[in-house]
Amino acid sequence: MIDLLSMLTTTLYEGVVLMNLTIENYKSGDEIKILELFVKSFNRELPLEFWKWRYEKDKEKYINLMWDEEILSGHYAVLPMCLVYNKNIMKTGFSMTTMTSPEYKKLGVFKTLAKEL
Numbered sequence: 001m002i003d004l005l006s007m008l009t010t011t012l013y014e015g016v017v018l019m020n021l022t023i024e025n026y027k028s029g030d031e032i033k034i035l036e037l038f039v040k041s042f043n044r045e046l047p048l049e050f051w052k053w054r055y056e057k058d059k060e061k062y063i064n065l066m067w068d069e070e071i072l073s074g075h076y077a078v079l080p081m082c083l084v085y086n087k088n089i090m091k092t093g094f095s096m097t098t099m100t101s102p103e104y105k106k107l108g109v110f111k112t113l114a115k116e117l
Contacts (some may be wrong), residue, residue: 026063
């Protein structure tokens with residue numbers, strides 16, 4: 001298994017560029033690529049209206065995206081929430097729509113995105 005943490009820049013294999021991976025925070029407009037990745041990952045569509053309802057209503061959200069140039073290779077999102085445990089309020093997170101493009105599986109995309117979040 002390739003350690004993605006060590007290859008977030010251009011990687012060469014026998015003189016051929018394999019990928020140029022970067023991690024970026026979500027920005028407005030990324031939804032189209034996110035929905036395309038959803039179809040590739042789960043073989044079904046996620047309506048834009050649902051995505052907006054789920055993510056835009058929360059001001060505090062954490063969404064990391066992994067890009068290979070213009071290709072969205074991975075997505076990891078966490079929405080903060082409060083949990084009551086033994087009468088104590090704890091801030092925790094709810095992981096949402098974690099996805100990796102099939103072409104980038106087994107490269108540690110999820111592990112890297114989660115660690116960087």
